[in-house]
Amino acid sequence: MTLDARLAVTRGPLSLDLDLTVPSGAVLALLGPRGAGKTTALEAVAGLVPLDAGHVRVGERTLDDTAGGIHLKAAERGIGMVFQDYRLFSHLSVVENVEFGVRAQGMKKKAARDRAAEWLEAVGATNLADRSPSTLSNDEAQRVALARALAIEPSVLLLDEPLAGIEASLRMRVRGELAQRLRENGAATVLVTHDLVDALVLADSVIVLEEGRAVQAGTPIEIAASPTTQFVARLVGLNLVPAPISSKLGEGVSLAFAPSAVRVTRDRPRDDPSSHVWRATITDLEQLASLVRARATTPMYDTILADIAPTQLAGLNSALGTQVWMSVSVRDARAVATELGDDPIL
């Protein structure tokens, strides 16, 4: 069943207005910085936050419709949610946690216990069944929370930062396993993350959310290749700089390119239609493995990152404050349309 929603919610400084459509079996990632309204969007779908305007429909079923005065309580929605802090019931064992929702749906004790055991097995947590939640590591707790949400066999599954609490050394494995489980599950899934790799690995499509609005949408690959906002550009490690006037690309066009594609020279390169050129002042240098990453600022206060070999650095005599020229081949820069003045100055 397809999740179809328009979510308009105003809450303190946040004004969220977001449309989303997720077919069953598909995974949508809401990607955005802190405070963009990602969690509020999930809470609105779950019925934990009332809509100011809009609707939430799952298949033929209307859960919310402000025009029609319809608002189902969270308990009546049949939507599974995995909270960022997992929220396992501390006074119940792991298996009782998973059983809780199944029992609340009206299933008998014995059948509920069997269903809980099945879902614990599905997330590889059979051996945790009798443990107390307080004894679990974060990745174990995350799996139990997932089993608990899936055990009510929801048609919509919501995951709030499912990997945020996972230790860095375990992240790759946990992420891979979660991706596997989400692919096997038939629910329409919405997950919230501020991590691009999570979105790349877990999701079929991505909506980039900033200040309550969708600023970019597409497949994870499209988003990674052509960021249209500084937030995404930073996440994917690309420069996103307004095209120089000399490039004749016009206003509202920015160039996305990797720091490794930037050539840094002391003297102005010869005019050459096959590259874009900026004048810039080096403001920061940082050792990056075998390279040095230079941060430079153009006279228009745009930031350009460039990776330079240490040997070249000596030739540049590039102390902080040095004026340099930065150029990038047109082949290495992707032109993307951005709204002018939309991005904050870094």
Added chain:
Amino acid sequence: MSDHHQTPRIPAVAWPFAAVAVAYLVVPLLALLASIPWDSLADQLSSDAFLAALGLSVGTALISTLLCVILGVPLALVIVRARGTAKRILRAIVLVPLLLPPVVGGIALLALLGGLSTSINPASFGWGLAAPFVAIVLAQTFVALPFLVLAVERALRSNDGRLAIAAATLGASRATIFRRITLPIVAPGLAAGAVLCFTRALGEFGATVTFGASVPGAAATLPVTVFSQIESNRDAAIVLSLVLLAVSIAAIVALKDRYTGGVS
């Protein structure tokens, strides 16, 4: 919970002072134990005066604890839900009996119910024989209520509805959430609060002696009897003190995980 390896170092000078503090708390109790009148212990513990005092103290303290639960749990719920100034004011009001000298609490109750200017005899305001008993319960409830409210509020705050929300997304009704989630989570805090409350009520002296004991001998709870026996029968006073000490130790044992470490 798991960062034993980063216990911060404390200045060396703290150790001797800490040792003095521990001794200061323990040595007087050891002195009390050393002065036990072994010869008359059995007689003291079976004397009519002792049994009467014990019965009165335990009876009134149990009723006071029950009253504290009935009044304190709703108050804790209100404080947790309250915001801003209202919350601060309610919290401050709850702290009053903790910080007020108990004798002042007793005088305040007298002023309210006894009419200080005309009479300081509670028996005169129409409760007849029940008056001392009722007066003791009122005094004990006054001083013990904060313990229950603070313990329950703490338990409610650490839950703060997040688990109830999770339970709602799993399809549980309000009634199910209260019965299966909120109540079991608050229960240990409530039990701890009730133990603290009972102990405080049992040991109540200042307000009781002011408010309840204005008729000589009518409010002979354990602490009041201890006080009245110091001159005439020191052995009896010591034995009664031991009983109160035993109750305190039992309470500390009952609360061990909640207030003496372990659980964060």
